[in-house]
Amino acid sequence: MGMILIxxxxxxxxxxxxxxxxxxxxxxxxxxxDPMVEALTGALPGSNCGGCxxxxxxxxxxALMKGNALPNACVAGGSETSKAVAEIMGVDAGSMKxxxxxxxxxxxxxEAERRATxxxxxxxxxxxxxxxxxxxxxxxxGLGECVDACKFDAMAMNENGLPVVxxxxxxxxxxxxxxxxxxxxxxxxxDHKLFVYCRSRDKGAYAKKVCKVACIACGLCVKxxxxxxxxxxxDNLAVINHDVAPQNDESIKxxxxxxxxxxxxxSVTRSxxxxxxxx
Amino acid sequence: xxxxxxxxxxHPSYYxxxxxGKRVEAxxxxxxxxxxxxxxxxxxxxxxxxxxxxxxEGQKIGDVxxxxxxxxxxxxxxxxxxxxxxxxxxxxxxxSIIIEGDGTAKEWGxxxxxxxxxxxxxxxxxxxxxxxxxxxxxxxxxxxxxxxxKGKAIEAVILNGCECEPYLTADHRIMLEEPEKxxxxxxxxxxxxxxxxxxxxxxxxKPDAIEALRKAIGSSTDIQIIILEAKYPQGAEKMLxxxxxxxxxxxxxxxxxxxxxxxxxxxxxxxxxxVNWGKPLIERIVTVSGNGVKxxxxxxxxxxxxxxxxxxxxxxxxxxxxxxxxxxxPMMGIAQPTLSVPxxxxxxxxxxxxxxxxxxxxxxxxxxxxxxxxxxxxxxxxYKLGDFGKAxxxxxxxxxxxxxxxxxxxxxxxxPSKRPLLQWIRLGKLKVRQEAQKAAAAK
Numbered sequence: 001m002g003m004i005l006i007x008x009x010x011x012x013x014x015x016x017x018x019x020x021x022x023x024x025x026x027x028x029x030x031x032x033x034d035p036m037v038e039a040l041t042g043a044l045p046g047s048n049c050g051g052c053x054x055x056x057x058x059x060x061x062x063a064l065m066k067g068n069a070l071p072n073a074c075v076a077g078g079s080e081t082s083k084a085v086a087e088i089m090g091v092d093a094g095s096m097k098x099x100x101x102x103x104x105x106x107x108x109x110x111e112a113e114r115r116a117t118x119x120x121x122x123x124x125x126x127x128x129x130x131x132x133x134x135x136x137x138x139x140x141x142g143l144g145e146c147v148d149a150c151k152f153d154a155m156a157m158n159e160n161g162l163p164v165v166x167x168x169x170x171x172x173x174x175x176x177x178x179x180x181x182x183x184x185x186x187x188x189x190x191d192h193k194l195f196v197y198c199r200s201r202d203k204g205a206y207a208k209k210v211c212k213v214a215c216i217a218c219g220l221c222v223k224x225x226x227x228x229x230x231x232x233x234x235d236n237l238a239v240i241n242h243d244v245a246p247q248n249d250e251s252i253k254x255x256x257x258x259x260x261x262x263x264x265x266x267s268v269t270r271s272x273x274x275x276x277x278x279x
Numbered sequence: 280x281x282x283x284x285x286x287x288x289x290h291p292s293y294y295x296x297x298x299x300g301k302r303v304e305a306x307x308x309x310x311x312x313x314x315x316x317x318x319x320x321x322x323x324x325x326x327x328x329x330x331x332x333x334x335x336e337g338q339k340i341g342d343v344x345x346x347x348x349x350x351x352x353x354x355x356x357x358x359x360x361x362x363x364x365x366x367x368x369x370x371x372x373x374x375s376i377i378i379e380g381d382g383t384a385k386e387w388g389x390x391x392x393x394x395x396x397x398x399x400x401x402x403x404x405x406x407x408x409x410x411x412x413x414x415x416x417x418x419x420x421x422x423x424x425x426x427x428x429k430g431k432a433i434e435a436v437i438l439n440g441c442e443c444e445p446y447l448t449a450d451h452r453i454m455l456e457e458p459e460k461x462x463x464x465x466x467x468x469x470x471x472x473x474x475x476x477x478x479x480x481x482x483x484x485k486p487d488a489i490e491a492l493r494k495a496i497g498s499s500t501d502i503q504i505i506i507l508e509a510k511y512p513q514g515a516e517k518m519l520x521x522x523x524x525x526x527x528x529x530x531x532x533x534x535x536x537x538x539x540x541x542x543x544x545x546x547x548x549x550x551x552x553x554v555n556w557g558k559p560l561i562e563r564i565v566t567v568s569g570n571g572v573k574x575x576x577x578x579x580x581x582x583x584x585x586x587x588x589x590x591x592x593x594x595x596x597x598x599x600x601x602x603x604x605x606x607x608x609p610m611m612g613i614a615q616p617t618l619s620v621p622x623x624x625x626x627x628x629x630x631x632x633x634x635x636x637x638x639x640x641x642x643x644x645x646x647x648x649x650x651x652x653x654x655x656x657x658x659x660x661x662y663k664l665g666d667f668g669k670a671x672x673x674x675x676x677x678x679x680x681x682x683x684x685x686x687x688x689x690x691x692x693x694x695p696s697k698r699p700l701l702q703w704i705r706l707g708k709l710k711v712r713q714e715a716q717k718a719a720a721a722k
Binding site: 115117118120125126128129130131132135137202203 | 634
């Protein structure tokens with residue numbers, strides 16, 4: 001009996017001392033944290049995609065509080081998140097346009113020539129170290145580093161060895177564009193519709209030899225474009241000035257390799273895509 | 280045994296017998312050459328000619344003002360057909376001058392000049408103007424090595440005749456066939472650097488080359504031959520310095536900092552030709568070897584000749600199945616995606632391996648056996664660096680001294696899980712470089 005009593009008393013005494021210390025620490029050593037940062041972090045998607053230009057959602061929230069970022073900078077969350085953020089901060093959200101990743105290469109396994117077999121580490125950047133198996137030095141290597149970089153399930157590699165962007169899932173964070181060692185992926189606002197799906201700066205004859213859908217810099221689109229200056233040739237490649245060229249220009253249809261096309265394809269959603277390959 | 284060497288390293292099969300006994304023969308004059316403007320470490324050259332210009336053999340066609348650079352010359356006489364981007368054996372694309380030949384070749388030759396009659400500045404000038412670079416493979420401009428910062432005394436010049444890379448015999452043959460040129464070149468290097476001592480490091484597996492050089496040196500005591508153990512990478516600059524002099528080059532420092540300059544034996548012979556004959560570096564010995572080529576040979580090839588043309592003079596590729604064509608030897612060589620790439624100043628060999636003997640490229644998990652650690656000549660931890668490089672973790676990659684990797688490939692060679700460690704480390708280095716570029720651009 002005495003043993004139990006002594007144990008209980010001594011444990012109780014130790015507990016009381018420690019509780020007293022904790023109570024003291026809670027009052028005296030408290031770290032003042034801004035509840036706003038907490039609230040803002042809660043309002044953000046929490047995917048830490050880096051699309052805003054900051055290291056993660058919490059860092060972005062801190063930057064918001066310091067005034068180093070705009071409430072509508074979170075591309076992943078879109079307008080809903082920016083509204084929520086603006087509400088917490090008590091400012092105007094401002095409007096924001098959604099960006100979409102556009103893969104500017106259509107030269108997959110069926111269209112583009114491969115001059116060798118690559119046997120090294122199967123990532124695109126690793127392949128560029130050795131001079132790549134694809135004859136075109138500007139085209140997609142097809143090893144899917146962009147798909148690995150996507151945190152929103154918005155990309156997949158198709159059977160032809162090219163990445164597909166799902167219209168419904170892409171939040172425009174730009175992670176895929178940063179991951180691509182050949183800079184094939186560009187971020188564009190949704191209302192950009194006209195693209196040259198080729199990055200080859202090779203001379204026309206060579207480009208045509210190694211890829212069926214390469215821009216051969218023939219200049220037909222430049223002549224056809226209804227707005228002067230809308231399309232220009234630069235380094236053997238047609239370049240579209242999206243501010244000038246009409247995005248639904250019907251007159252551009254003479255492209256001999258069909259590499260100039262309309263459309264961020266709205267019909268390509270994740271569910272549509274996987275339903276189509278299951279068939 | 281008991282020869283000097285460095286710590287760690289590996290003992291691959293050498294396969295040197297394929298070409299070691301074959302005399303160097305002149306390759307056929309190429310009809311067209313593709314001369315990249317970037318054939319050296321440092322700033323690429325700018326073209327000095329335009330499309331349609333007539334050029335003569337040995338004419339300077341590209342140069343740049345930068346300190347770390349070397350000019351390039353036309354290796355044949357003819358007409359400039361085009362200046363365009365073309366595939367470089369280093370695995371990237373470089374602006375290149377394409378020359379269509381007129382079928383004539385120049386005769387080079389002349390007596391050896393007396394070294395004491397040539398001033399140091401004249402020597403330095405002709406070495407820089409001849410576009411001489413390190414011919415062991417890294418192609419570091421020799422003129423830069425000859426300009427140590429003031430106050431740094433050079434005690435010794437070491438000539439590298441190790442040739443530790445399997446298959447290659449270009450340096451072996453040059454020591455055997457032209458030892459006088461090598462010794463003259465070494466004396467010229469010693470004179471420009473005011474170095475009192477000269478060493479030639481040769482692996483023990485080339486006794487005939489050691490004998491030939493001994494004869495060429497004669498009774499003079501300024502040059503000493505150092506016999507080294509046959510081990511890979513004995514011919515790496517830092518390993519050679521340790522083996523020959525016992526001095527260790529600190530991390531991030533150059534051989535200059537320990538008072539030593541290392542040059543390849545081929546470079547020394549090229550210096551002889553540049554100073555005595557006025558012949559720029561437009562030709563080099565290339566070992567064509569491996570089980571994927573019908574007749575392995577040592578060829579004297581003009582810079583800019585395509586691999587395809589060189590291989591066709593060696594009986595062509597073996598039939599049946601794929602082959603892997605490497606610029607250099609099997610340990611450090613880079614696999615080429617096309618045979619249209621040209622031979623450049625740093626191409627010491629073309630190794631062709633039949634794909635049937637190449638084992639599967641599937642790799643397994645790291646089993647933490649530390650084989651890579653126990654062979655790394657730079658005493659790094661390749662398994663760690665590989666992981667950091669693969670994941671682009673550049674901060675840790677730098678902290679673990681990934682940048683001092685000499686890319687010898689010993690780690691990938693010994694890995695029982697067949698992990699491509701070297702490629703991952705090269706990825707890490709690439710990312711560090713890109714980040715530094717980005718930071719510089721942001722400023």
